Amino acid sequence: MSIPSRVRLIxxxxxxxxxxxxxxxxAAVKIELVHRLQQAGLKEIEVTxxxxxxxxxxxxDNHEVMAGITRQSGVAxxxxxxxxKGFEAAVLDKPDEIVVFGSASEAFSQRNINCSIAESxxxxxxxxxxxxxxxxxxxxxxxxxxxxPYEGDIAPERVAYLAGLLKGIGVxxxxxxxxxxxxxxxxxxxxxxxxxxxxxxxxVSGHFHDTYGQALSNTLAALELGVWNFQSSVAGLGGCPxxxxxxxxxxxEDVVYMLQGxxxxxxxxxxxxIDAGAYISGFLDRKPNSRxxxxxxxxxxx
Amino acid sequence: MSIPSRVRLIxxxxxxxxxxxxxxxxAAVKIELVHRLQQAGLKEIEVTxxxxxxxxxxxxDNHEVMAGITRQSGVAxxxxxxxxKGFEAAVLDKPDEIVVFGSASEAFSQRNINCSIAESxxxxxxxxxxxxxxxxxxxxxxxxxxxxPYEGDIAPERVAYLAGLLKGIGVxxxxxxxxxxxxxxxxxxxxxxxxxxxxxxxxVSGHFHDTYGQALSNTLAALELGVWNFQSSVAGLGGCPxxxxxxxxxxxEDVVYMLQGxxxxxxxxxxxxIDAGAYISGFLDRKPNSRxxxxxxxxxxx
Numbered sequence: 247m248s249i250p251s252r253v254r255l256i257x258x259x260x261x262x263x264x265x266x267x268x269x270x271x272x273a274a275v276k277i278e279l280v281h282r283l284q285q286a287g288l289k290e291i292e293v294t295x296x297x298x299x300x301x302x303x304x305x306x307d308n309h310e311v312m313a314g315i316t317r318q319s320g321v322a323x324x325x326x327x328x329x330x331k332g333f334e335a336a337v338l339d340k341p342d343e344i345v346v347f348g349s350a351s352e353a354f355s356q357r358n359i360n361c362s363i364a365e366s367x368x369x370x371x372x373x374x375x376x377x378x379x380x381x382x383x384x385x386x387x388x389x390x391x392x393x394x395p396y397e398g399d400i401a402p403e404r405v406a407y408l409a410g411l412l413k414g415i416g417v418x419x420x421x422x423x424x425x426x427x428x429x430x431x432x433x434x435x436x437x438x439x440x441x442x443x444x445x446x447x448x449x450v451s452g453h454f455h456d457t458y459g460q461a462l463s464n465t466l467a468a469l470e471l472g473v474w475n476f477q478s479s480v481a482g483l484g485g486c487p488x489x490x491x492x493x494x495x496x497x498x499e500d501v502v503y504m505l506q507g508x509x510x511x512x513x514x515x516x517x518x519x520i521d522a523g524a525y526i527s528g529f530l531d532r533k534p535n536s537r538x539x540x541x542x543x544x545x546x547x548x
Numbered sequence: 549m550s551i552p553s554r555v556r557l558i559x560x561x562x563x564x565x566x567x568x569x570x571x572x573x574x575a576a577v578k579i580e581l582v583h584r585l586q587q588a589g590l591k592e593i594e595v596t597x598x599x600x601x602x603x604x605x606x607x608x609d610n611h612e613v614m615a616g617i618t619r620q621s622g623v624a625x626x627x628x629x630x631x632x633k634g635f636e637a638a639v640l641d642k643p644d645e646i647v648v649f650g651s652a653s654e655a656f657s658q659r660n661i662n663c664s665i666a667e668s669x670x671x672x673x674x675x676x677x678x679x680x681x682x683x684x685x686x687x688x689x690x691x692x693x694x695x696x697p698y699e700g701d702i703a704p705e706r707v708a709y710l711a712g713l714l715k716g717i718g719v720x721x722x723x724x725x726x727x728x729x730x731x732x733x734x735x736x737x738x739x740x741x742x743x744x745x746x747x748x749x750x751x752v753s754g755h756f757h758d759t760y761g762q763a764l765s766n767t768l769a770a771l772e773l774g775v776w777n778f779q780s781s782v783a784g785l786g787g788c789p790x791x792x793x794x795x796x797x798x799x800x801e802d803v804v805y806m807l808q809g810x811x812x813x814x815x816x817x818x819x820x821x822i823d824a825g826a827y828i829s830g831f832l833d834r835k836p837n838s839r840x841x842x843x844x845x846x847x848x849x850x
Contacts (some may be wrong), residue, residue: 430806430809432810456839484576507731537761538761548790
């Protein structure tokens with residue numbers, strides 16, 4: 247195996263994770279979670295989103311959360327901005343990076359945001375332009391790059407098409423997301439390779455859901471392609487909106503456990519990360535959705 | 549990736565799995581589980597053990613279970629025989645294979661069976677001899693090949709030492725078990741490579757626990773070495789005796805899901821396998837300890 251010696255993790259728990267949690271989480275708890283993540287060594291954190299509170303009430307406190315974080319130098323704070331209005335609200339909070347999104351599945355795009363993939367990208371073009379003009383970095387989240395809850399398998403060509411559209415409007419880097427967790431190593435590698443037609447290896451991150459238990463083997467398969475940026479969610483926050491009660495985002499703790507065991511540098515203190523996950527899981531009144539965290543917490547308890 | 553196109557799975561659920569379950573399982577349920585596993589396409593099933601019912605009451609019905617199975621041609625039924633007395637009891641039930649065991653960790657051997665590794669292998673020598681004389685195949689289960697609950701990390705040299713001892717007494721193939729699930733891809737590859745000093749690639753199986761969520765990435769890493777025999781437990785039966793409430797054996801369903809996604813032939817019908825796991829989990833009054841099974845069961849219900 248010739249794999250990267252260093253990995254950068256982007257914790258999406260505070261945004262992508264909590265957004266899918268039913269229990270309302272106060273801003274102070276979100277802020278404490280972000281603080282604990284950066285204390286644990288996370289250098290990129292997806293903090294909040296600027297969408298209508300009618301759609302996503304959990305993120306209505308975006309300004310309060312962003313204002314409440316004691317920023318640490320060397321840490322990048324990203325936020326989701328689904329449109330120009332959202333971007334204009336976000337820019338007041340000085341995020342380091344904004345996130346726009348697109349689906350590799352036409353059916354998912356239609357059902358999720360009520361327009362075609364091409365239309366969705368056109369709508370994002372002015373957001374990207376405004377961000378770049380303001381000196382804010384832009385990431386593109388590509389959903390359903392392996393499978394779609396409505397269409398089933400997604401061909402790598404569809405992923406390449408979406409990556410090309412995102413590149414075309416100025417997006418600087420992209421996440422290759424297996425939104426419903428159906429991916430397995432070879433399929434995930436094909437989606438990544440399709441993306442690499444348009445983006446460099448440093449500009450591509452893997453975002454794998456653990457719904458079918460496949461996220462870590464997919465991470466290993468991605469590492470073997472040289473991918474070294476990954477997204478994960480502390481304590482596996484988020485669940486899966488397409489399969490109630492099922493696991494969604496892979497837990498950061500599980501990813502870090504694997505990487506550390508492989509002597510891959512992450513800059514993360516697994517003990518402090520587990521504390522962060524236990525903190526938010528405690529608030530949500532449940533165990534972390536992470537096998538490594540639960541095994542280590544059990545061991546600690548002796 | 550150059551990996552095998554075909555994998556043979558050995559389901560250890562009825563023995564290694566149920567042995568660690570507190571709820572007494574009647575022989576009829578065990579027999580039905582074995583029947584369902586073979587219907588799902590499993591070609592090797594670890595059925596029971598011949599140990600003192602004082603130590604393992606769950607396996608006291610070994611004769612009844614073995615007698616009750618309607619054997620299917622092409623399926624191998626294996627049993628654990630920890631000593632000559634156990635072997636003599638087992639031979640009456642005509643198993644296709646017996647299993648002896650040893651630990652790569654001295655501390656584990658001392659604490660678990662109260663003798664050194666070398667002594668444990670000496671004690672097994674007459675069992676192996678008797679089995680081979682009776683035309684019964686012999687497999688060696690090597691525990692703690694990556695880590696030990698008492699010693700911590702286990703050096704690959706210790707694995708090679710154990711493999712050499714087992715080869716020396718006539719054991720025909722071995723399982724490389726990560727008994728406490730602490731392994732990660734490179735460590736597991738080193739344990740396998742150490743074993744391959746003494747056994748051919750067709751004679752080595754991977755047996756990975758999912759305690760830290762690492763079992764599938766370890767399986768992928770093993771496949772990349774050419775290993776094509778794996779052990780797993782339907783519905784993740786078994787738990788982890790060293791971390792209460794934690795996951796033990798990797799679920800057969802999760803392994804099959806990954807292999808099918810990679811177009812690796814297993815001969816297994818995932819739907820029927822999930823039925824088998826749901827059957828025994830229903831008896832134990834809980835959900836299968838398998839992410840793939842739970843996701844697919846949710847989808848079915850959905």
